[in-house]
Amino acid sequence: TQLLEQSPQFLSIQEGENLTVYCNSSSVFSSLQWYRQEPGEGPVLLVTVVTGGEVKKLKRLTFQFGDARKDSSLHITAAQPGDTGLYLCARASGGATNKLIFGTGTLLAVQP
Amino acid sequence: DAMVIQNPRYQVTQFGKPVTLSCSQTLNHNVMYWYQQKSSQAPKLLFHYYDKDFNNEADTPDNFQSRRPNTSFCFLDIRSPGLGDAAMYLCATSSFPSYEQYFGPGTRLTVT
Numbered sequence: 735t736q737l738l739e740q741s742p743q744f745l746s747i748q749e750g751e752n753l754t755v756y757c758n759s760s761s762v763f764s765s766l767q768w769y770r771q772e773p774g775e776g777p778v779l780l781v782t783v784v785t786g787g788e789v790k791k792l793k794r795l796t797f798q799f800g801d802a803r804k805d806s807s808l809h810i811t812a813a814q815p816g817d818t819g820l821y822l823c824a825r826a827s828g829g830a831t832n833k834l835i836f837g838t839g840t841l842l843a844v845q846p
Numbered sequence: 847d848a849m850v851i852q853n854p855r856y857q858v859t860q861f862g863k864p865v866t867l868s869c870s871q872t873l874n875h876n877v878m879y880w881y882q883q884k885s886s887q888a889p890k891l892l893f894h895y896y897d898k899d900f901n902n903e904a905d906t907p908d909n910f911q912s913r914r915p916n917t918s919f920c921f922l923d924i925r926s927p928g929l930g931d932a933a934m935y936l937c938a939t940s941s942f943p944s945y946e947q948y949f950g951p952g953t954r955l956t957v958t
Contacts, residue, residue, distance in 0.1 A: 765945070767945070767946060769949075774951075774952075774954075775951050775952065776850075776852075776936050776937075776938070776949030776950050776951050776952045777889070777936070777947075777949045778949070779946055779947065779948070782945075782946060820886055822888055822889075824945075824947075826945040831894075831896075831901065832877050832894070832896065832940055832942050832943070832945060833879075833891060833894065834891075834945060834947060836888035836889060837888065838888060839886065839887060839888045841886050
């Protein structure tokens with residue numbers, strides 16, 4: 735199976751708290767993307783990670799690709815209400831198509 | 847700015863009344879996608895075009911059709927909307943062979 739499981743499914747925290755979202759698969763993938771979707775909008779690409787063990791930072795967001803390239807995490811430091819949204823990981827479906835397989839999603843609400 | 851545009855942002859249609867959603871892009875990407883998304887779930891791919899080649903997902907109902915008259919435009923036709931078709935419809939583009947997708951803001955479809 736090529737399912738991407740995200741955890742937690744829902745997360746409600748107070749402004750200023752830290753959080754981590756996980757994306758796991760039983761199979762190896764060549765690269766992984768993270769998207770954020772704000773309420774009422776389309777998903778926006780945050781980052782693509784390619785190399786096992788890779789760490790990328792985007793302001794208060796830190797993305798890590800597992801050494802075995804089967805998992806990834808997104809850590810947010812000092813969350814703000816503007817971080818509220820649906821976080822989706824996604825991997826290439828492989829083969830000759832250009833399709834993505836999305837994770838199950840993590841819905842984050844940051845309370846002021 | 848280069849972008850993906852969807853019109854309208856909100857569409858109300860009656861049960862069984864055909865409706866067309868439109869998407870345009872200024873990115874000159876060769877792949878365009880249509881997704882259906884319900885209540886904070888991951889987007890579900892309906893079909894995609896690689897240039898003019900149409901690729902339907904196996905579980906996309908026949909009620910959903912698509913047209914891509916040129917590189918910039920893509921349409922989603924719902925021939926006989928049912929109550930279960932109420933959802934957010936997302937258009938996205940990518941430039942093969944990159945898997946990074948760029949989404950429009952979506953069209954929220956309501957079926958009465």
